[in-house]
Amino acid sequence: MxxxxxxxxxxxxxxxxxxxxxxxxxxxxxxxxxxxxxxxxxxxxxxxxxxxxxxxxxxxxxxxxxxxxxxxxxxxxxDDKLMGKAFGTTIGGLLGLKFAGIPGLLLGALGGLLAGEIMDVQLGxxxxxxxxxxxxxxx
Missing domain, CATH: 3.30.70 (Alpha-Beta Plaits)
Structure with missing residues (x-):
């Protein structure tokens, strides 16, 4: 890419x-x-x-x-890496679960995935x- x-x-x-x-x-x-x-x-x-x-x-x-x-x-x-996406999804999902339950888990995971993708692009x-x-x- x-x-x-x-x-x-x-x-x-x-x-x-x-x-x-x-x-x-x-x-x-x-x-x-x-x-x-x-x-x-x-x-x-x-x-x-x-x-x-x-x-x-x-x-x-x-x-x-x-x-x-x-x-x-x-x-x-x-370089297409998976580290940022995995880290962002995990952190976003856990924070979303803590603050908003299951819907927060889903939204946090999606937001973390997007943030992780941006981080991967910037660092790689x-x-x-x-x-x-x-x-x-x-x-």
Missing amino acids: YKVSFKVQGSPGNLLKELKNSGFIPVYFRNNNGIENYVALIRSDDLNEVREAILDFALLAKRRGKFGGRDFATIFKV EKVVGVEQWPVSLTG
Whole structure:
């Protein structure tokens, strides 16, 4: 699995729909002084597929009047681990059971699973490379 961080500028409006259409799973979006930052996951083990999805996203972004720079997409390789998910589910389930009974156990376990997944992604990543905005889309 790969995590990609995008930096995009241009006309107002977000590109979450375009991210989904390119095969990414959006995780995070922030607009900071006209620079939009997107973080998304893609379930693929092939770096070339990830680069093709980045190009697809750039094409869809260009149609919406957006553009990127030299640091358009930063690619991270994410090691899929189970430690965070197991720990989060256990702690969330136990806390939910203590405070709200059986319904709390279920909701706590689901919340812990989500928190554990986020922890696994954050701790198990390493930078693979940085892609610049495609030259063919400039101008």
